[in-house]
Amino acid sequence: MAFNFNWSPLTADADFYARARDLLTNALNKSPKPPIIVDDILVSELNLGTVPPDLEILEIGDLAEDRFRGIFKMCYTGDAFLTLKTRVQANPLNTYLDSKPSFTSPKPLAAASGLTIPLSITLSEIKLSAFIILVFSKQKGLTIVFRNDPLESLKVSSTFDSIQFVRDYLQRTIEQQLRNLMMDELPAIIHKLSLQLWCPDQVNKAADAPKPEEADEAGIDPFSSPPEDPVDSNGNPVDLNTLSELSANGAGEMQGLFSQKNLLRLGALTDSHRTLSLFTPGISDVVFRAWSGRGEGSDHLTPAIGTPSLSRTHSAIVGNSTTYTFSDTGSHAHGHLPSRPSLVSLQSASAGMALGVGGRARSGRKKKTRVVNLRRKRTESADNSDAMTETSASDTLSIDVPISEPLPANSIPEHPEAETMSDVGFDTKARFVRDEKRTVGHQPSQLTTEVKFEPEEPAEAAPEPVSETEPALRGTPDDAKPRMFKRANLGHERASASSDTSSVILEQAWIKKMAGEIATRIYDEKKRGDGPAFPNQTWTEHEDAPPAYEAAAH
Amino acid sequence: MREFMDYVHAAFYQATGWNRDNSYAALNQTPDALLDFQTPRGLRLSLSSLASPNFATSYQVGSVGIVDGSISYLYSTEPLNVLLMPTSEHVSLPQLLRSYRPLAPLPMREGPPGTQTPFDKPDSSLLYGRLYLPQSLLEALVVKRISPALQLQMSAVSGSHLRNGGTAVGLAQYDVGRYALEGLYSSDGGLLGLRGIWNSGGDTTDPATAVKESDRGKPERERIYGRFSTGGEIYYGTLNKSGGVSLGTRFATLPEHKGTPLSATLTLNPLMGNIAASYAIVAGKHCSLATRMEFNVFSYESAWAVGMELWRKPLMRPVEETKWIGGRSFEAKLAWRLDEPRDALPTEESRSGNEEEYAGVLKTRLDQNLRIGVLWEGRVKSLLFSLGSGIDLRKLDKPFRTLGLEIQFSS
Known part of the structure; x- marks a missing residue:
């Protein structure tokens, strides 16, 4: 790109x-x-x-x-x-006289x-x-x-x-x-x-x-719906209140951005889903994401037919390879872009928009809910560990992802990636010397920082780490994560067979890096477990987590 | 309209024998009053009173879109009720509203320090405060007479919108009649100023020689009799390293002059290349005219303005006169006899001779941008009113720029 x-x-x-x-x-x-x-x-x-x-x-x-x-x-x-x-x-x-009160003016002639x-x-x-x-x-x-x-x-x-x-x-x-x-x-x-x-x-x-009205639209657009987890230019989380101040224009003006009629219809739509009413109001002048981006849509639709876990992994990869999402995900829905099309394919097109978050949770099967549990814990662990690390810029940016999206449908590898980012500035190699897969996880993480801005270059650079990490991954067969990612890898290869090889290699590198990174994370947490801010109970839960996921994956 | 507090303030100077017109800052006073009068904006009501001989209060409520107002108090160590007619029902309109004011006699304090005129009241002081609401702007003024020739004046404004929360100006005035000096310091920008005026001719000459002259050549004095005042000012802002200079001279006839009263001034700003000349004249018994011309030798910009003041008599008077001039009354005709001579006539005559006869004054001005200012001031019953408007002839679709009515009652 x-x-x-x-x-x-x-x-x-x-x-x-x-x-x-x-x-x-x-x-x-x-x-x-x-x-x-x-x-x-x-x-x-x-x-x-x-x-x-x-x-x-x-x-x-x-x-x-x-x-x-x-x-x-x-x-x-x-x-x-x-x-x-x-x-x-x-x-x-x-x-001088112009800006002074006349009472104390020296009154020059x-x-x-x-x-x-x-x-x-x-x-x-x-x-x-x-x-x-x-x-x-x-x-x-x-x-x-x-x-x-x-x-x-x-x-x-x-x-x-x-x-x-x-x-x-x-x-x-x-x-x-x-x-x-x-x-x-x-x-x-x-x-x-x-x-x-x-x-x-x-x-x-x-x-x-x-x-x-026109001027308002121009001025307001980026702030019209404040991001769920805003960060400022330095990466520090911004309070929602300050953000509303930032937007400078009152909430009343935000209304101007949306058609009143369509808002009413959307309201009617959600109401009709709450009841058993079959009435579905037509919303005019609306272009759904699912219809507009053809190239992307088809990509996502195929894995959606397969097992949910596969589609998820894949969509997440797409998301990661194109964007480095760390904020503003909720507002313009672009953060959900990878996962939404699959959702839309399940629901009726018009309902897809309105249901959004809620519908996704309900559509989850049992397997999914177990995935949810795992993800939740990991999110927490990410939060906790991040809270302990010093906040480098990339660090805090990445924290916000788990906070904003604790929902099950969220893409899995986003978190490993996020954690990678946080660890780049923090982890020292000395810490992981004992375990091979940790160093493995560490290496590609440095790579990815470059990847996100200049995707072309790393595509060539990617194969190198792959060759190194591959044996390392295979060398640890009893760890749950690498296995999962191998599966994901498989699914991905199946899904995007048409994509060119360089991107496949790149994505493989990503996945492996993530696998290593998750392992690093868990080890890290274990090491830090006796810290005062981290209750023992929490990380024992994490120990249990991998088997739970294993069950879900099989 | 001249505010009540300004009127009281002037009365204080009159009571203490201070001539505030003998200052370089007041050199252009007459043409400025005729050309730069303020037209009221919106509706403004003021209620004033000289509560005691030494204490005056004034309340003002105005509305220009939003309602605002002010409260002001004034305290003077000298009783003011002797020289001041506080009630708006009886106050002399020319004294309050007249733009063309003849020169006041100069106080002669020359000689050893401490020489004073019979009117001088050293150690007198005046305190004045005014609070504007809802802006919470506070104005304060202290005037203190140190010696017969020296007076200190301190004015300050406090407001949240001002830089540093407010400004203060201190003014020291030294007036010995023939010449007067003023030094000032403003806290804003550290502005230092010095201005002075020198009077010559007319009444400033030694009274003895003046009498001799008047004895010797009366026709010469008939020709023109006035006073020359020449002065200059210099300002320097210590904080912003900027300054200003101007020079000016004025010739104005004295009240004793038999011919047409006139006042001509010429001011010069050598730094900015600005020359301004103004001329004011009492054209008739009820009419004063003024013109001003400005020219800048650096930018070739020029400006002019003309102004007029027209005094009006009340409507009833001509009716009374015609009644008196017309022959016998109806009863007298029936009785085949002449009217009895009336006793009331002389008093009527004396009253018409008095200046109190005026009902109001119309002031107008026009400048080079074809902007007209119109002001009609007068008295209805015991209320003084001032109705004014600013008209812009360049924008004929919406000519009335401002419109206002001011009503004043004082007791």
Whole structure:
């Protein structure tokens, strides 16, 4: 998987600059201006430069032909510049008096008389560093939200560079204005531009509809349904309350995102399932995940016919190889993407959406519930052990997965993977010298950290660890986990026979790594069992866990 | 409309023999009153009272979308009821509302330190406080006379929206009549200021020589008789390293002048290249006019404004006059005799001669942006009212920018 960002076509389009200038001019004149600026601010020159920003992909939450959702880290130290023209008040005493109460004004006679001077300000050497949430869908256009204040530094050069006071004042004022622009106005501008590009019909619709609604939609989208287990840019878990503050817009405005009619129908749908009513309201203008992503859907449907455990393992692999899910899983349902299609295939299509979580639990058979038990314990163990480890960034990110999804239907290998991540920064080799499979588990874990961002490279690198780990796995036949994963492996090979060999090898490496990792985890917990924060009872349960799973698997 | 507390404040200066117009800051007072008068916004009611000779209170409630108000108290060490007519029913309208005010006589305190005029009351002081609600903005003013020629003034504003929670300005005024100096310090930005004024001509010349001159050449004095005031100001902000300078001069006729009263000022800001000239004149018995022209030699920007003040007599008076001029009364005609001479006539005449005859004043102004300000102030029964509007001729679809009515009652 590779992304190709073209920076120069943006600059080649002359029309683009004209439009961007207009939008920026409007945005700059919207907020009340400081007293030193006495005229409208006009954007006279705008150049995005030749140096593109550095983008680092932190997370891709959702990926399809027509939609994309991800979190990026952007650093920009390019040669873009922006020239603004306005008129400013050159008399510092005049601006001084403007902001003061008249009662304590020194009341100068003519010393405060104004002198307005046309001014052109050039903003250059812009340094940005930001976490960006990017949401794109063909229907709704492109939405970009900055999670932090993106502006790092900025050089303001103007006609008044020789006057210290005015220069400082301008620098301060403009930085403040630009921060507001970045945080509030830029997402709206980009949204509008994207609507013009991809869905002109939406633009017309937006023009017909009341304007604020459109703006709300642009601003709110990523926060419209807060993630169940949000983390901030450093990976520390965020309280839900603070998140609702983060979203800045009240809960009332969130309503605007959903069609009232459809909400009512969804309500009716859930009600009808609670009773014995056979009435199923039709929901218009709804595209179900199951219908839209054909390529993915077919992939998942095949294993769904097979045994549940197999399908689960497989779907989880798909999930892991494409995304590194650590948060936001609940809100946009992309975290459930691997498992949902199988569910939809069991239920009626329309019911699938509404039932969601509840239906899955009910559809589980006895075997499944036993799997549930095992998973629960392991989740706890993961939590506990993670609580004891220091929280490196990747660590805390991964913890949240088990917390948010204690449900049975969740993909199994997600946890080993998550634990792998947590152990990367923590475990020392010395600890596992005694046991072979632990070191085995440790090695691929380092590999996977690279895998998640640049999947192409590790695909080639993957076979190496495989050859090493394979004998190690076979060398421990009485351990439950490797066996399970061999089964999973088998199932997977059956399911995706069409997929190319490199990805198969990669996935094998993943599975083996996970197997080793689970073993490492259990050993780790045993070792730490006598710690005060970890009750003995808990890890004795874990000792029992593998047989329980074995029973489920057979 | 001039607020009651401002009126009381002026009365305090009058009572203590301080001339607050003898300051560089007040150089442009006459044209500014004619050209920059405030038009009211929204509805505003104020209730004021001089509760005791030394104590005044004022309550104000206003509504511009939201309801707000203020409470203010004033205490003076000097009794004010002698010089002040506090009741709105009887207060002289010109005294309260007149924009064109003739020059007040200069206090002559020249000579050894401690020389004072008979009106001077050293050691007098004034305390004033005003609380705005619901903004919780507090204004405070302390005026303290140290010596006949020296007065200290301290004003402060406290409000949560201000930087550092508030600002304070200290002002020291030194006035010996022929010249006056002021030094000020503002806590905001550490602003230091110094301004001074020098008077020459007219009544500032030695009284003895003035008398001699008046004896010698009366026709010369008839021609023009006024006072020149020249001054300057300089400001420096110690924290933000910025400053400002201006120079100004004024010629204004004295009340003794027999011709048309006029006032002309010229101010110059050499740093910013701003030149402003204003001219105010009492065009008729009930009318004053003012113009101002500004020009900036650096940016070639210019501005002008014209203003007018028109005093109106009450409607009833002409009716009374016609009744008196018209021949005999009906009874007299029936009796085939002339009317008896009326005793009431002389008193009627004296009352019309009094300035108290005015019913109200109309003030208008127009500036280069074609913005018109209209203000109609007057008295209905015992209420003083002020009705004003700001009109923008450039936006004819919605010309009324502001509209307001202010009603004042005081006792």
